[in-house]
Amino acid sequence: MNRKSAVLFSVLAGASLASGMFMFSSSGDAQSTAPDGREAARYLPEYTPNGDLILPKNWRHWVFVGSPLTPNALNDGKANFPEFHNVYIEPGSFAIYEKTGKFPEGTIFFKELQLTLKGENPDGSRTEPSGRGYFPGPFNGADVTVKDSKRYPDTDGWGYYNFNHHEPKAKTASLRPKDECGSCHMASARKDDVWTQFYPMLDDIAKKFGG
């Protein structure tokens, strides 16, 4: 293959500015360096004038951290989340977490729900060439968690949002009450109300910092 190497700064920069999605900072805690040495850009939470959270942009290009699965068939047909939970963290926040062991203000977790393909077995699984199990199917809404200590003082500084439990995802979402999401995170999630115990991507870093 005959490829010309030419670094397209202007394209990268123009697109970043035009999209309005990325915050580049020259100082302060919003500056961070990813493991490969790149300067990490951050996407920060965006709100409507009345304080609803706007559906985060571009999450499928974020850092995937894990995908727990609690199928309906194993939960008397009524799992709270019968789908794959594809959990992503905003990459600029992750870079800071890697460096400090703390989730910075503005951290966003995006949990995209993805149905399993319909299964013929009693446990909801199906059989494919790779074996009997659970296979990803259609997307089915999303939940989002945002860290902002000033905005969410009653839930340890985290806000919880649901952008529908079906498609299409809502464009904006209102804060969920504490007893719907926050209380369970506060009671059982290992680190700073995040379920790091199910995400080695996060837990290995927590342990490195003694958390």
Next chain:
Amino acid sequence: MNRKSAVLFSVLAGASLASGMFMFSSSGDAQSTAPDGREAARYLPEYTPNGDLILPKNWRHWVFVGSPLTPNALNDGKANFPEFHNVYIEPGSFAIYEKTGKFPEGTIFFKELQLTLKGENPDGSRTEPSGRGYFPGPFNGADVTVKDSKRYPDTDGWGYYNFNHHEPKAKTASLRPKDECGSCHMASARKDDVWTQFYPMLDDIAKKFGG
């Protein structure tokens, strides 16, 4: 928060060049634009002098496409891959696929294997606050697939590699024989020997292009 907006071109560019990881191209099929308008950089396969594949770099920052699960307990204790299959695609290749409906030469799929946390139930599941199911545990090696029509003519232009079925991952890997991986992909994977039927992230694009 008081943040200064300053675009750090030199840092981004210097790191990209220094790492040697990214190919920027001003023309040809290696140029591509991601959905958000950014110019997509590509990481292309790297080989040792004797033709072994070098473990791809930075895959956890790639685009996650899905995580099928075929637990041992549902496969008579001997699933080929009893772990979560966390499948990623190299982002520059994905951008081209989004635009053309074809996996370009140099496409890399990275399947990171991740054990489920030990479960107390007969089906290998465990019970947590979110329900009974399967939860991600330690990483456990990786499989990698590379598209190169000239290098892999006997397997439809795809090469299959294993970087251990345990940690740490191997630094390099030799090509696996056709009957170990390629033949099953060739027989049953929906699009260009890729299991798009289990990855709506890929399948929705294939359908858009009639594939």
